[in-house]
Amino acid sequence: MELTFLGTGSGVPSKQRNVSSLALQMHQERDEIWLFDCGEATQHQILQTTIKPRKITKIFITHIHGDHIFGLPGLLSSRSFQDGNTTLEIYGPKGVQEFVESALTLSETRLRYPIHYQELHEGVIFEDEHIRVKSMQLVHGVPSYGFVIEEANQIGPLLPDRLKSLGIKPGPIYEQIKANEVVTLNDGTTINRDDVTGPMIPGRKIAILGDTLPYDRTIDFIRNSNVLVHEATFIDEDADLASDYNHSTNTQAVKIADEAQVKHVLLNHISSRYLRQDLENELDTLKQIHPSVNYVYDFDTFQIQKEG
Amino acid sequence: MELTFLGTGSGVPSKQRNVSSLALQMHQERDEIWLFDCGEATQHQILQTTIKPRKITKIFITHIHGDHIFGLPGLLSSRSFQDGNTTLEIYGPKGVQEFVESALTLSETRLRYPIHYQELHEGVIFEDEHIRVKSMQLVHGVPSYGFVIEEANQIGPLLPDRLKSLGIKPGPIYEQIKANEVVTLNDGTTINRDDVTGPMIPGRKIAILGDTLPYDRTIDFIRNSNVLVHEATFIDEDADLASDYNHSTNTQAVKIADEAQVKHVLLNHISSRYLRQDLENELDTLKQIHPSVNYVYDFDTFQIQKEG
Ligand SMILES: [Zn+2]
Ligand SMILES: [Zn+2]
Numbered sequence: 041m042e043l044t045f046l047g048t049g050s051g052v053p054s055k056q057r058n059v060s061s062l063a064l065q066m067h068q069e070r071d072e073i074w075l076f077d078c079g080e081a082t083q084h085q086i087l088q089t090t091i092k093p094r095k096i097t098k099i100f101i102t103h104i105h106g107d108h109i110f111g112l113p114g115l116l117s118s119r120s121f122q123d124g125n126t127t128l129e130i131y132g133p134k135g136v137q138e139f140v141e142s143a144l145t146l147s148e149t150r151l152r153y154p155i156h157y158q159e160l161h162e163g164v165i166f167e168d169e170h171i172r173v174k175s176m177q178l179v180h181g182v183p184s185y186g187f188v189i190e191e192a193n194q195i196g197p198l199l200p201d202r203l204k205s206l207g208i209k210p211g212p213i214y215e216q217i218k219a220n221e222v223v224t225l226n227d228g229t230t231i232n233r234d235d236v237t238g239p240m241i242p243g244r245k246i247a248i249l250g251d252t253l254p255y256d257r258t259i260d261f262i263r264n265s266n267v268l269v270h271e272a273t274f275i276d277e278d279a280d281l282a283s284d285y286n287h288s289t290n291t292q293a294v295k296i297a298d299e300a301q302v303k304h305v306l307l308n309h310i311s312s313r314y315l316r317q318d319l320e321n322e323l324d325t326l327k328q329i330h331p332s333v334n335y336v337y338d339f340d341t342f343q344i345q346k347e348g
Numbered sequence: 349m350e351l352t353f354l355g356t357g358s359g360v361p362s363k364q365r366n367v368s369s370l371a372l373q374m375h376q377e378r379d380e381i382w383l384f385d386c387g388e389a390t391q392h393q394i395l396q397t398t399i400k401p402r403k404i405t406k407i408f409i410t411h412i413h414g415d416h417i418f419g420l421p422g423l424l425s426s427r428s429f430q431d432g433n434t435t436l437e438i439y440g441p442k443g444v445q446e447f448v449e450s451a452l453t454l455s456e457t458r459l460r461y462p463i464h465y466q467e468l469h470e471g472v473i474f475e476d477e478h479i480r481v482k483s484m485q486l487v488h489g490v491p492s493y494g495f496v497i498e499e500a501n502q503i504g505p506l507l508p509d510r511l512k513s514l515g516i517k518p519g520p521i522y523e524q525i526k527a528n529e530v531v532t533l534n535d536g537t538t539i540n541r542d543d544v545t546g547p548m549i550p551g552r553k554i555a556i557l558g559d560t561l562p563y564d565r566t567i568d569f570i571r572n573s574n575v576l577v578h579e580a581t582f583i584d585e586d587a588d589l590a591s592d593y594n595h596s597t598n599t600q601a602v603k604i605a606d607e608a609q610v611k612h613v614l615l616n617h618i619s620s621r622y623l624r625q626d627l628e629n630e631l632d633t634l635k636q637i638h639p640s641v642n643y644v645y646d647f648d649t650f651q652i653q654k655e656g
Contacts, residue, residue: 052426055395059422080422081389087363106425106455114367114388114418118360135454142450146443147414148490182456 041066041191041244041344043267045308045336046085047077050273050287051107054312057338058085059107062248062269062308064189065091070170072097076187076248082111083118088339094124098166100173101132102250103184109136113143120151131158131165131175133183160185171243176261178252181286185250186258188265191243195233202236244344247302251309253283254292259300266344268302271309272335275322290322291329298330305333306342349374349499349552349652351575353616353644354393355385358581358595359415362620365646366393367415370556370577370616372497373399378478380405384495384556390419391426396647402432406474408481409440410558411492417444421451428459439466439473439483441491468493484569486560489594493558494566496573499551503541510544552652555610559617561591562600567608574652576610579617580643583630598630602637613641614650 042065049057059079063086066072073095075082086093093115101109109132119128130136137157144151158165160183166173170192178184198214208217208231217223223231247262248269262268272294273287282289290307297305310319319335326333336342350373357365367387371394374380381403383390394401401423409417417440427436438444445465452459466473468491474481478500486492503526511522516539525531531539555570556577570576580602581595590597598615605613618627627643634641644650 052429053392053395053422058392080419081392084361084366084389084392087361104455106421106451106457109455110418110422110451111388113414114361117414121360139451139454142454143414143418143447146447146450147412147417149414 041069041246043246043269043306043342043344044089044091045306045338045340045342046082046089047079048308048310048336048338048340049107050271050309050311052312053079053081056316057310057312058082059110060102060309061085061111063089063091063096064246064248069191071095074189075099077102077108077250078111078115079107080110080114083115085338086115093119093122094126096124096128097126098129098131100187100248101130101136102178102186102248103180103182104133104135104139105182105251108250109139112136112140113147113149116140116144116151116155117149120149120153123152125152127154127156129156129158129166131160131173133160133185174261176258178250178258179255179286180251180253184252186252186261187248188262189246189248191245193243194241196238196240199236199238206231206236208236242347244346246344251287253286254288254296256296259296262296262302263300265300265302266347267304267306267342268297268300269306269308269336270297272307273309273311275314275318276325290326294326294329294333297333302330303332304342305330306336307333308336310335349377349554351554351577351614351650351652352397352399353614353646353648353650354390354397355387356616356618356644356646356648357415358579358617358619360620361387361389364624365618365620366390367418368410368617369393369419371397371399371404372554372556377499379403382497383407385410385416385558386419386423387415388418388422391423393646394423401427401430402434404432404436405434406437406439408495408556409438409444410486410494410556411488411490412441412443412447413490413559416558417447420444420448421455421457424448424452424459424463425457428457428461431460433460435462435464437464437466437474439468439481441468441493482569484566486558486566487563487594488559488561492560494560494569495556496569497554497556499553501551502549504546504548507544507546514539514544516544550655552654554652559595561594562596562604564604567604570604570610571608573608573610574655575612575614575650576605576608577614577616577644578605580615581617581619583622583626584633598634599637602634602641605641606638610638611640612650613638614644615641616644618643 046061047058061082270293272290354369355366369390578601580598582590
């Protein structure tokens with residue numbers, strides 16, 4: 041699993057940062073890419089990466105502000121033009137479906153694939169045997185959502201020594217043992233998987249929040265995430281602006297990350313008023329609150345490691 | 349007057365060419381910029397130029413396909429964010445107003461300036477003492493329009509020798525003579541402007557056409573233009589594709605330019621299937637039809653010179 045930041049700016053595009061979009065690439069896990077927000081020119085940013093629009097199977101929209109949705113009609117058209125023909129799921133608050141359908145209808149754009157829309161609510165919005173996505177409403181003037189993506193725990197590795205001591209030689213039987221809680225061998229002996237595997241590998245948890253004021257209720261929601269993507273539109277010095285515009289400061293974001301004991305914090309949705317150096321100057325102070333905090337820039341990628 | 353090509357591609361953006369947009373900059377003439385079409389990421393292209401969105405006073409939309417309009421909501425928002433507060437006129441076919449209003453309403457975008465919409469019809473769509481814009485419907489499956497921008501003719505330069513022979517010395521009287529057909533001096537003599545000025549300077553004529561099949565009726569419309577911007581989505585070898593998709597080939601475009609006796613032909617809306625070299629290879633043949641023909645590329649600029 042890998043996060044690729046396609047747009048890390050706020051409100052309007054600048055030469056340095058495009059408006060919001062973030063790709064979660066899961067090539068090994070499920071050969072799919074999920075997109076979070078789709079500001080204008082997200083498809084143009086994608087042209088600079090190895091991402092193929094037809095691999096995008098789900099798009100999650102945090103809220104309906106233009107800097108998070110104006111890239112949808114173009115990306116959807118290009119996905120069709122570039123041989124995308126599998127169903128696309130769009131999860132978003134009320135208004136996203138109407139926006140997309142109105143743009144596609146008025147422009148007489150016909151797609152080669154169906155779109156399924158799911159209007160956001162709090163709770164589980166997607167779940168299969170490998171992964172679960174939950175959403176929660178934040179505080180941003182308009183309905184804005186955060187998401188956590190939780191991988192199922194995985195069976196620990198087979199322990200060769202244990203298997204050997206039970207007289208089991210490497211072969212197809214290994215896969216059978218891994219796939220079943222109990223396996224009965226030809227000679228009648230039963231093997232309990234727990235006896236021959238190491239400890240469960242905990243699934244990863246990724247938290248991606250939309251624009252928001254700092255909000256206590258997120259702490260439980262994002263608790264123990266491997267990585268948290270939190271907006272930090274303003275620096276602490278401009279806390280008044282943050283509050284006026286329903287945004288967070290860097291310090292506010294990092295405090296929440298600390299209380300929720302997340303492993304890594306990535307700050308995005310950065311106002312174009314700050315130069316790179318201004319942000320770097322903030323890091324010392326921020327790291328005193330949470331040791332693993334970083335600002336992200338367009339095209340940064342972040343590998344999400346498994347623990348244990 | 350200067351044309352700046354912001355997007356010269358066709359259908360979907362590529363690394364080389366963005367989707368359609370073209371700016372007519374008239375800094376000396378009226379301190380305004382007019383935009384023709386506004387594909388996605390037009391505002392991003394503008395960031396790479398000296399164009400200020402607040403100087404854009406009119407946007408002309410040729411037709412409602414996505415590659416010509418999906419950049420409107422973002423550009424309009426950014427114009428507001430970047431201190432644009434003067435009325436913006438949008439001229440476009442049916443559907444443009446609904447597209448823009450739907451996008452701005454659903455995204456809760458509030459602009460600091462009013463937009464006036466004018467639905468396109470054939471004939472004069474704008475006129476003041478300096479300039480006139482006419483539009484004409486083309487052939488592209490959906491209603492697609494072409495525009496000619498015609499500058500009024502200008503009074504020729506004052507002829508100092510003639511003025512001297514009439515005993516008129518340089519001074520504020522010069523401006524008066526230039527501004528009026530007849531001026532009566534203090535001593536009762538009358539000066540006819542025609543007697544003391546050189547020949548009329550013909551106004552420039554610029555023709556900018558939307559996507560279209562080659563169309564005979566355009567010839568009269570664009571006749572004698574200083575510059576013609578014509579789509580050439582395909583090369584002549586792919587004439588079947590051009591006809592299937594309601595587009596023109598390079599040869600078709602240049603033949604029309606030749607018949608209409610336009611001075612310069614600029615070919616845009618180029619399919620991403622062609623490499624730069626493919627296009628350069630076409631030029632020898634095209635120049636046999638019209639000596640001043642060129643392919644344009646993103647960020648190319650073209651000065652429109654006055655004649656005489
Ligand atoms: Zn935002
Ligand atoms: Zn087009």
